[in-house]
Amino acid sequence: MKTEMIKLAGDVPGNEIELRVLRFEGKAGSAAPSAYLQSSLHGAELPGQAALHFLLPMLQQAEADGRVEGSITIVPQANPIGSAQWLAHQHLGRFEFFSSTNFNRSFPLLDSLDTSSLIAPDAPKPLAERLKAQLLRLALPHEIVLDLHCDDESENYLYIHQAFLPEMYDLASALGSTAILSWDSTADAAFEEACAHPVLHLPDEERRKRAVTTVEFRGLADVDIDTGKADAAGLYKYLVHRGVVRDDNTRLERNFAGPVVPLENVEMIRAPRGGMILFHVDIGAEVQEGDKLVTVVTIPGDPSGDITLAAPQAGRILTRRSSRYIRRGDDLMKLLGSRRSDGARPGSLES
Ligand SMILES: [Zn+2]
Structure with a gap:
């Protein structure tokens, strides 16, 4: 060498x-x-x-x-x-x-x-x-x-x-x-x-x-x-x-x-608001459409501020965000779907 x-x-x-x-x-x-x-x-x-x-x-x-x-x-x-x-x-x-x-x-x-x-x-x-x-x-x-x-x-x-x-x-x-x-x-x-x-x-x-x-x-x-x-x-x-x-x-x-998944079939689960995130599923989990994925706590101490995101389609959880404190618009998870994601966009999945 x-x-x-x-x-x-x-x-x-x-x-x-x-x-x-x-x-x-x-x-x-x-x-x-x-x-x-x-x-x-x-x-x-x-x-x-x-x-x-x-x-x-x-x-x-x-x-x-x-x-x-x-x-x-x-x-x-x-x-x-x-x-x-x-x-x-x-x-x-x-x-x-x-x-x-x-x-x-x-x-x-x-x-x-x-x-x-x-x-x-x-x-x-x-x-x-x-x-x-x-x-x-x-x-x-x-x-x-x-x-x-x-x-x-x-x-x-x-x-x-x-x-x-x-x-x-x-x-x-x-x-x-x-x-x-x-x-x-x-x-x-x-x-x-x-x-x-x-x-x-x-x-x-x-x-x-x-x-x-x-x-x-x-x-x-x-x-x-x-x-x-x-x-x-x-x-x-x-x-x-x-x-x-x-x-x-x-x-x-x-x-x-x-699975071999085209990028357009990857659901990028994005935060609608900032705050603390509480995951409902771990990586490797197989989920059904509508299953709870993650709750964003926007008003700590007041559950009325919680926003729970559900799986847009069935699939496998490939990745999760490691930080539990996130900003509005952040990517929180990747879900491998079997059809095109409604949020699909050209280019790489993340910035
Ligand atoms: Zn890298």
Whole structure:
């Protein structure tokens, strides 16, 4: 394994950041697929970082045994800007402090895998834009791109462009994902979309060998040794299955049986008013249309101010908000429905 430190100058003096890039060279060259894995694009989303922490020794062992066939690039902490954003003792890694732009939006969308038009690391552009270009430069040469995120309180699920289905059921099987959220228009130029966009212009046969996804490895607090090791084992199994690593003792069973839900079928349960929220159902629950989901307490001590939201259709509760104190208009839950949501809108589900 080789470690490369990529330095990007800050927008003002004395604020350089370092991107730590870990590389394994594949023995088979271009005969085997290559893989790129990054985590923590939103700074403090750590389940993916934990998985990579336990995956790396497994890959180092494979390298020592001469079993790494395709090249692998790993960036465990993809966003040094976001990782360092703390305010009043709270970590805030979703939006960049300077521009208020979500770190996982507004990536450049290229029509081909040629990255020469991306801005250079020393371009006269804000650091966040240079970082995004740098991450794309690292990722795009690989056939497999896994961007490891997590949700708030959540089951384990994947975002996948429809063009990569059903081939990518193998990843859902390897990771034990509950569901796949499939998309086909735009994800507001998220990293995943920027990695998928040039691939969608490739011939079918080429595209089918590739894989691009956002992995939502459960919730923010699901960071522990057992989960990290299990997720590392899932990622490893997938890399073996795709031929990036060779391991005769590892076999993938394609047993993904969860729903594949178009984004338009996801019910985003939004708060009509601000206040305290009291959930009636947990993640993983199957609910019927009309079942109580969550009560917003708008006048503490006076039940007449309670607003109870009901399921707009039957389905599975995929995610919940972890903070119980919310603002008017906030997203509180995702419910996986089987028909188009009346509230469906183009683009990504959340800001
Ligand atoms: Zn994220």
